Amino acid sequence: MLEKINERKFNFSSLRRSNILTPSIALIFLVVLLSFLSPHFLTVSNMLNVLRQVSIIAIVSVGMTYAILTGGIDLSVGSVVALSGVITTMLLKNYSVNMYLSILAGLTVGILCGVAVGSMISSKIKMPPFIAGLAMMAVVRGIALIITNGRPIYNLPEQFGFIGGGFLYRIPFPVIIMIVIYIIAxxxxxxxxxxxxxxxxxxxxxxxRVAGINIRRSTVFAYTISGLTAAVAGIVLASRVMVGQPIAGYFYELxxxxxxxxxxxxxxxxxxxxxxxxxxALIMGILKNGLNLLNVSTYYQQVAIGIVIAGTISFNLLRKS
Amino acid sequence: MNDSKSKSEYILEVRGIKKSFGGLRALKSVDLGLKYNEVLAIVGDNGAGKSTLVKAFSGAVIPDEGKIYIDGEEVKIKNPQDAIKLGIQMSYQDLALVDCLNISTNLFMGREICYKFLGMNFLRLKKMSLEAKGHLESLGIRTIGNINEKVRNLSGGQRQVIAISRSVFWGNKIIILDEPTGALGVRESKKVLDLIKTLKSKNISVIIISHNLNHVFSIADRIVVLRHGEKVGEKEIKDTDGDEVVKMITGAEFAGKELK
Structure with missing residues (x-):
């Protein structure tokens, strides 16, 4: 009975049951392995490079984690990445709007997309999250293509490049954005x-529901956060490549x-x-980077990533059963 | 609680409760009263309408017809929040606990102790842990080692005890328990029954649904029998026995009525 519950606050069994043990071990294993295989892997400049590459997917993944946590999924994030980037760059370039206002507009678009998805899911008809996301994914991608006529937006003002390409105390700025978002989350x-x-x-x-939690409000909140983080990622991406791409962010949701x-x-x-x-996110990014350094073709990389996903999750499930 | 102000003998009373699900008439005009500081058992076969009836008190089911009175005054219960405000707490058959959260968070779920900071409600985790621990101790659930243990890692009996404690934690008048010993072994059931006795000593009125007549007879003051959505019997525990109750549940004594 209750008397038997362990007195200690922290013990090894709780660490053993914890879900981040398997991915942590996988990450360390990967880093050690790649350090041996490639002399260029474990260098400060390469690590910062990997982190910069990972940051965009990592930021999108925060919102996805919220959606999954509430029992749903948000398939619209890839399209939101594109639309927020396009909106921000269009305002900057075509309408010469102040940079901060343009960014604010891009973020607002992401929030609105999230509110829309969350509202569909938590409405009376209870649309399945998968379908709501699928519909939103198509609509948002379509809007991004319509407003740009399918053409990328080039020649952005130089100062916009800082968000994706700048450094703060020698750390890439997107990495700082990522860390801040993770801490807040x-x-x-x-x-x-x-x-x-x-x-x-x-x-x-x-x-x-019985405890009096407002399910609708919380659900909309979760997807709003998802839309917002996707928008942040979209703006960082547009800034890094200095292009507003209506076809950006394909398969980011996956x-x-x-x-x-x-x-x-x-x-x-x-x-x-x-x-x-x-x-x-780091496991996937480091794997891609390592395989690139080892001159493995992208075709094989896909296979490797698939195996890593299946392997890590199998281990996690095995450990808990 | 049983003071001169109250106009009624009952803390909770319902009259003429009807509820249909499509063509199925789950409740056909049921009257029921819960006296102050008593343990009332509702028994009946599967599908007799027990759960539907108590869900009408807790706001999980909205009756088609009928009136609900608390302390003799008519009230409207349209959702679980209404019921909670009126001091009615229900502990559900399917255990309204969230596995991935710890004991303390589950006890406080929906009513966390918070402080505002930058517009966000931050949890007072320490204070919640301490209060949760004190509450469990006050109910005789002694020496909780780790109030921060996830509910997933508890046994069935422990979970049930936590679920009931949670009801008590927030509703200080009426607690409704739907099959509290449903999935439990003998020893674990005893813990739960002891807890229900403790509730009574704390001036709480309890409605309990159970299939286990031994448990009912060991804790209840009065027993109400439902069959096919109707009340077919109401007895003081001391005036009845298991055989009579079984007959009422199965309808052996009311064979003629069924033909109607």
């Missing part, structure tokens, strides 16, 4: 009432899902770890 999920409501909805929606799930998020909801998601 961690605090939000771990220490706030809102965070508890996401876990509750994903873990036992009926219990959450990478983000992979990062979340490798990091221990349960597809049924109620379980996710934001640091696990970061590790998941």
């Amino acid at each position: 961690f605090i939000n999920l771990r220490f706030t009432k809102m965070g508890v409501s996401f876990y509750a909805i994903g873990g036992n929606e009926e219990a959450a 990478d983000a899902i992979a990062a979340s799930v490798i990091g221990g998020a349960r597809m049924g909801g109620g379980e996710a770890n934001i640091w696990g998601t970061l590790i998941g």
Whole structure:
């Protein structure tokens, strides 16, 4: 009975049960292996390069983790990456709007997309998250193509390049944005009432409803965060390549899902770890980088990534069963 | 609680509750009263309408017809929040706990102790842990080692105890328990039954749904029998026995009525 519960706050069994153990080991293993295989891998400049490459998917993955945590999924994030980038760059270039206002507009678009997806899912008709995301993905991509006529937006003002290409204390600026977002997400999920409501909805929606948690509001919040992080990623991406691309972000949703799930998020909801998601994104990024350094063709890289995803998740499930 | 102000003998009373699900008439005009500081058992076969009836009190089901009174005054219960505000707490059959959260967070779910900072509600985790621990101790659930243990890692009995404690934690008048010993072994059931006795000593009125007549007879003051959505019997525990209750549940004594 209850008397038997362990007195200690932290013990090894809780670490053993924790979801981020497997991905952490996988990440360390990967780093050690690649350090031996390539002399160029474990250098400061390459590590910063990897982090910069990873940051965009890692930022998108934060929102995806929220969606998965509530028991859903957000397939629209890739399209939102494109639309927010396009909106921001169009305002900058075609309408000469102030940079901060343009960025604000891009972020607002992401928020609105998230609100739309969340509203469909939590409305009376209870649209399945997969379908709501699918519909939104198509609509948002379409809008991005319509407003640009399918053409990329070039010749952006130089100062816009800082967000994706700049450095702060020698650390790439996108990496700093990523770290800040992860810290905020961690605090939000771990220490706030809102965070508890996401876990509750994903873990036992009926219990959450009976406890008086506003399911609709929390669901919309989760997808709003997803839309917002996708928009941040879209702006960072546009700034890094200095192009507003209406076809940017294709299949980002799949990478983000992979990062979340490798990091221990349960597809049924109620379980996710934001640091696990970061590790998941790092595993995929480091794998790609390492394989590039080893001159492995991109065709083989896809196979390798697929195997890593299946392998990590199998280990995680095995360990818990 | 049982003071002169109250106009009624009952803390909770319902009259003429009807509920249909499509063509199925789950409740056909049921009257029921819960007295102050009593344990009332509702028994009946599967599909007799027990769960539907108590869900009408807790706001999870909205009756088609009928009136609900608390302390003799008519109230409207349209959702679980209404019921909670009126002091009615239900502990569900399917255990309204979230596995991935810890004991303390589950006890406080939906009513966390927070402080505002930058427009966000931050949890007072320490304070919640301490209060949760104190609450469990006050119910005789002694020496909780780790209030931060995830509910997933608890046994069935522990989970049930937490679920009931949670109901008590927030509703200080009426607690409704739907099959609290449903999936439990003998020892674990005893823990839960002891807890229900503790509730009574704390001036809480309890409605319990159970299939286990031994458990019902060991804790209840009064027993109400439902069959096919109707109340077919109401007895003081001391005036009845298991045989009579079984007959009422199965309808052996009311064979004529069924033909109507």
